[in-house]
Amino acid sequence: MAEYKFQKLEVYRLALGYIKDVYLLSHKLPGHEKFNLSSQIERAATSIALNIAEGSTGQTNLEQKRFLSFAMRSYLETIACLDLTEQLGYLNERETSELRKQGHQLFVKLVSFKNALR
Numbered sequence: 001m002a003e004y005k006f007q008k009l010e011v012y013r014l015a016l017g018y019i020k021d022v023y024l025l026s027h028k029l030p031g032h033e034k035f036n037l038s039s040q041i042e043r044a045a046t047s048i049a050l051n052i053a054e055g056s057t058g059q060t061n062l063e064q065k066r067f068l069s070f071a072m073r074s075y076l077e078t079i080a081c082l083d084l085t086e087q088l089g090y091l092n093e094r095e096t097s098e099l100r101k102q103g104h105q106l107f108v109k110l111v112s113f114k115n116a117l118r
Contacts, residue, residue: 006056011109015049015071018106021099022078029090037090041081047074048106061117068114075107 006012022045026038048071055067082100085091 004053004056006053009052009056009113011106011113012049012052014102014106014109015052018075018099018102019045019049021102025091025096025099028095029085033090037081037084037088041078041085044074044077044081047071048078048110052110065114065117068110068117072107072110072114075103075110078103 022041026041029038051067051071051074055064059067079100082091082096086093086096
């Protein structure tokens with residue numbers, strides 16, 4: 001099986017791990033949130049990896065930076081969703097703290113990768 005450039009990136013692998021854990025956490029949300037908050041946080045998390053992949057497909061550095069910006073925005077959207085799950089009492093800080101730490105590491109890598117592209 002062919003391996004594409006983005007599949008070799010550490011930031012991409014971190015994004016995949018983050019997505020998996022977002023999915024696991026979203027399944028703890030109430031059933032009535034399946035098509036709202038659960039779906040929203042899953043789509044936002046998935047968008048991180050998709051933007052990393054799309055930006056790496058032979059684009060210029062400027063174009064790749066643009067897609068990394070989209071990935072960073074999607075990550076921040078997951079944080080807003082986590083805040084909302086806590087605000088609504090669906091999850092507590094203890095349940096979200098590991099995902100938040102993991103996500104912050106991913107965000108730092110996204111920023112570093114973007115800044116490295118000149």
